[in-house]
Amino acid sequence: MSPDSKQDFAYAFLSILFEGAPFILLGTLMSGFIDVYLPAGTMDRFLPRSKYRAVLTAGLLGAVFPVCECAVVPVIRRLMKKGLPVSCALTYMLAAPIVNPITALSTWKAFQGQDAAMMTSSRLLLGYLIAVGVGFIVLKLPLASVLKARLVESLEKEEAAHDHHHDHDGCCGHDRADEGGQKLVAAFRSAMKDFVDVAVYFAIGVTITALFNTGIAPGAQWLDSLATHQAAAPAALMGLAFILSLCSTSDAFIAATLAKFTWGAKLAFLVFGPMMDVKLLFLYQTVLSRRFIFWLAVGLFFAIGGISIFWQQLILESK
Amino acid sequence: MKPRPRRILFSIAVLLWSAVLLYFYGSGRMNKYLAPDFRLIAFCGGLGLAVLALFNLLTCGQSANCGHDHGDEEHDHESGDMHPLAALLLMMLPVALSVAWTKDEYSVSALSRKGLYDTPSADSSRFLSSAMPTITPEEIGKTHPKSAGGFYQFSLLDLFFATGDRELQTAIDGLKVETEGRWMDEKVRNPNGSRKRLYRLFLTCCAADSKAIPIVLDFGKMPPEFPENGWVKVSGIMRFPLEDGELQPVLVADLAEASKPPDEESFRRNP
Numbered sequence: 001m002s003p004d005s006k007q008d009f010a011y012a013f014l015s016i017l018f019e020g021a022p023f024i025l026l027g028t029l030m031s032g033f034i035d036v037y038l039p040a041g042t043m044d045r046f047l048p049r050s051k052y053r054a055v056l057t058a059g060l061l062g063a064v065f066p067v068c069e070c071a072v073v074p075v076i077r078r079l080m081k082k083g084l085p086v087s088c089a090l091t092y093m094l095a096a097p098i099v100n101p102i103t104a105l106s107t108w109k110a111f112q113g114q115d116a117a118m119m120t121s122s123r124l125l126l127g128y129l130i131a132v133g134v135g136f137i138v139l140k141l142p143l144a145s146v147l148k149a150r151l152v153e154s155l156e157k158e159e160a161a162h163d164h165h166h167d168h169d170g171c172c173g174h175d176r177a178d179e180g181g182q183k184l185v186a187a188f189r190s191a192m193k194d195f196v197d198v199a200v201y202f203a204i205g206v207t208i209t210a211l212f213n214t215g216i217a218p219g220a221q222w223l224d225s226l227a228t229h230q231a232a233a234p235a236a237l238m239g240l241a242f243i244l245s246l247c248s249t250s251d252a253f254i255a256a257t258l259a260k261f262t263w264g265a266k267l268a269f270l271v272f273g274p275m276m277d278v279k280l281l282f283l284y285q286t287v288l289s290r291r292f293i294f295w296l297a298v299g300l301f302f303a304i305g306g307i308s309i310f311w312q313q314l315i316l317e318s319k
Numbered sequence: 320m321k322p323r324p325r326r327i328l329f330s331i332a333v334l335l336w337s338a339v340l341l342y343f344y345g346s347g348r349m350n351k352y353l354a355p356d357f358r359l360i361a362f363c364g365g366l367g368l369a370v371l372a373l374f375n376l377l378t379c380g381q382s383a384n385c386g387h388d389h390g391d392e393e394h395d396h397e398s399g400d401m402h403p404l405a406a407l408l409l410m411m412l413p414v415a416l417s418v419a420w421t422k423d424e425y426s427v428s429a430l431s432r433k434g435l436y437d438t439p440s441a442d443s444s445r446f447l448s449s450a451m452p453t454i455t456p457e458e459i460g461k462t463h464p465k466s467a468g469g470f471y472q473f474s475l476l477d478l479f480f481a482t483g484d485r486e487l488q489t490a491i492d493g494l495k496v497e498t499e500g501r502w503m504d505e506k507v508r509n510p511n512g513s514r515k516r517l518y519r520l521f522l523t524c525c526a527a528d529s530k531a532i533p534i535v536l537d538f539g540k541m542p543p544e545f546p547e548n549g550w551v552k553v554s555g556i557m558r559f560p561l562e563d564g565e566l567q568p569v570l571v572a573d574l575a576e577a578s579k580p581p582d583e584e585s586f587r588r589n590p
Contacts, residue, residue, distance in 0.1 A: 004426035010417035011425055015352040015526035017414065018343065021336060022364025025371070186383040189326065192375045195368075196329045199336070200401065200409045207413050213527050214429045246528065 001216070008214035016206045019247065020279075024198050027071025031078035032191025036183050047088060055135035058088035059128050062096030068247050069097040069274045073283040074194045080287075081155060086146055091135030097248040097274035098127030107270065110252035119252075119263075122311060123270045130271065130303060134296070146292050148285070197286050205279025209245040212278075230312075233265035234305045241273030248274035264312030272304045325403045326379040332410040333372035339414055340365030351423040354522040424548065425526075427503065435518055435531040436507055438565045459490060468574070470497035470554045475519045478557060479532045482568045488559050496570065497554040498534075499578050502545040505535060508562055515542045517553060517570070534568040536575070543575050552578040 001009070047054040067075060076089040084092075097103065108120045144152050210216075226232040241251070251273050255266045276297050284293050320328075343349040344362040353361055425433065463471045473496045481487040500517035508514070518533035520526070536542065536553055545551050555572035 004428055006416075006420040007422045007424075008426050008429040010419075010421035011352075011423065011429075012527045013413060013417045014339075014343070014421055017336075017417075018340060018349065018352050018361045019357055019525040019527075021340060022360045022367070025364050025367045029367070029371070182381075182383045185378050185381055188371060188374050188378070189383060192326070192329050192333060192371055195333060195371065196406050196410065199332075200406045203410055203413050210527065214425070215432045244527075247524070 005214070005216045009210050009216055012210035012213045013206055016209060016245075017203075020202060020206070021199075023068050023071045023247075024074070024202060025195060027067060027074045028195040028198060029191050030071075031074040031194045032187045032189075034075070034078045034082060036187040036190060047085075051085070051087065051139055052136065054085065054088050055091050055132055055139065058091040058135065059095040059132045060099060061092050062098070062100040065096065067096045067100070068102075069277075069280055069283075072096050073280075073287060074198050077151070077287045078194070080147075080151070086143060087135045087138040090138050090146070091131045093131075094134055094275050095128055095131035098271065099124050099131075103248045103252075103274075107252040110256040114256060115263075118315065119267065119270075122267055123252075126267065126271045126304070126307060126311070127274070130275070130300065130307075133303070134299070137299075144289075146288060148287065148289050151287060198283060201282030201286060202279060205245055205277075205282045208278045209243065212243040227260035227265075228262060230262065230264075230309055231305070233262045234268035234308050235301075237261055237265040237269035238272040238301055238305060241269045242277045244273070245277040245279035246273060262312060263315070264308040267311065268304050268308040271308070272300060275304075276300050320403050323379050326375055328403050328407050330372040330376040330379065332407050333368050334376075335411055335414065337365050337368035337372060339418060340368065348423055352526050354524050357524055425520075427547070430503075430518070430520075430531050433520075433529060433531045435503065435516070435533055437531075437533075438567060459494075466497045466554065468497070468554060470495045472496075473498045473557075475500045475517065475534060476521065476532055478534050478568050478570070481557075482559060482566050488566075491557050492559055494557050495554070496557045497552060498570070499550060499552040499581075500534075502549050502551045503533075503547060508535075508567075513538050513540055513542065517551065534570055536570050536572045538572050538575075542572075545575070545577060550578045550580045552576050 047057055072093050076084070076093045079092075080086055080089045104120055104124060107123055108116045110116075111119045138146055143155070147155070226236040237255075244251075252270060255269050261269075281293065281297075284296075288296070340361055343352065344358065344365060349358050349361060427435070459471065463473060465471055471494060473491075475498050477487075478491065478496065478498060481491045498517070500519045503516040503518060505514035505516045515536040515538070516533050517536050518531045520529045521532050522529045536555075552575070553570060553572050554574045555570045558569045558571055559566050560569055561567075
């Protein structure tokens with residue numbers, strides 16, 4: 001690396017780290033305290049009994065618990081251990097960074113003068129539909145094909161422990177007396193463990209993002225030549241969103257400057273990015289199996305790309 | 320690895336992140352990395368990480384009870400996805416290298432990727448102006464003070480986005496203005512070598528999301544010498560000529576002098 005490249009990498013790396021680390025901390029503190037203090041099965045009570053209605057509801061939880069994509073991964077990992085169905089957890093994971101008031105506000109503000117209301121509502125609706133669609137598919141899949149083996153094992157242990165306890169005394173076994181603050185110690189330990197798990201992958205993701213963001217990694221020049229192509233433009237911007245790994249609360253400000261690109265391409269950028277990017281690729285590995293991540297990425301790419309192109313055509317025809 | 324040394328290692332890694340966040344905030348260098356809205360969040364994040372790490376460090380030998388029964392299985396809330404030493408290395412190495420390498424700014428090469436030599440298009444001007452309060456021609460006299468030399472003091476962003484705002488452009492075109500920014504060579508449309516470029520970095524959220532906002536300086540003769548990326552205050556007459564089919568913000572410069580760097584990189588409406 002040349003001295004200039006080192007300087008550029010370091011500047012971009014630290015700026016993304018400073019922006020993202022507090023949100024990861026927030027997520028992992030929540031996850032640590034959920035781990036120790038939230039009785040198993042609590043989340044189930046918030047959701048409708050019907051599996052499909054539960055997935056539909058989970059897609060809207062981001063409006064009540066707004067979490068960005070960095071913070072949501074440790075939270076859902078912990079929630080799954082607490083009994084949240086995997087389909088609902090993944091729906092929440094994909095929808096929450098988009099279907100929340102902060103992202104809606106930033107998108108609306110960034111697209112002022114560029115049909116902001118249409119872009120904002122389209123982004124939220126498409127984000128919700130895609131997340132719910134993934135949730136419905138996950139309902140049909142065996143746990144082992146979705147989650148990483150270690151997590152499946154851990155969930156099975158949790159379940160076995162519950163069954164064991166119920167068999168013996170009919171009590172859930174949670175929330176026994178707090179033995180001299182020991183639960184607090186356990187909560188902080190759990191939070192730190194989650195923080196380290198996520199921070200490692202975040203650091204790898206930010207490293208790669210910083211290399212692309214500053215042009216140290218090759219391959220950004222060809223993007224402009226694809227800007228007005230109906231199919232290639234969304235694909236190119238989804239590729240860009242994947243590489244840049246921007247936070248969903250700020251990515252609209254970048255999308256709005258991509259003046260040469262089609263409206264549908266910008267929509268694809270804004271929906272695909274918070275669901276799948278380099279940083280998330282590493283974060284997802286703390287929860288999901290690699291095979292599932294691969295097919296999720298492929299599915300999201302084609303579904304979001306296809307719907308964005310169709311949506312754009314529909315809007316153009318209606319004008 | 321046994322739980323106690325693992326907790327100590329993790330606490331050290333978290334403390335390092337905390338120290339970096341708190342140092343950059345405390346030293347004011349954070350201003351170069353994050354937009355104002357995010358700085359306090361970063362500071363709180365640094366404090367939170369310190370609390371998390373120190374609490375775990377001080378209680379690393381204490382027994383803990385999570386309150387739930389795992390049956391006959393081993394109780395485990397702490398073992399991670401990878402070896403603790405590998406996790407420690409991956410968390411610390413890129414941060415340590417970045418702290419050692421950073422100069423709190425981009426090189427010219429990275430700035431070029433971030434729009435240093437782009438022509439301000441109507442769309443980008445509109446986007447940037449949406450992040451600022453509105454300004455009308457009638458307000459210029461009231462909101463923009465004059466320098467001792469009789470030049471209206473303008474933020475560089477105003478001059479840049481006036482290129483995409485017909486009304487503001489008409490009001491500013493031909494006006495005697497003073498603005499400040501970073502000094503850079505002009506690499507396009509500069510056959511006589513009489514031009515330079517003045518830019519500032521506009522942070523929407525963080526430096527990685529930033530965009531270079533440039534205007535062209537035309538001295539009509541050989542420009543004065545200033546260090547590349549040095550802060551310079553320039554006075555002259557603002558013009559918006561059509562060059563190669565696109566409007567360009569050009570300050571026909573009368574005077575240029577070195578100036579102190581401002582407190583923060585991101586823009587405010589008035590100087």
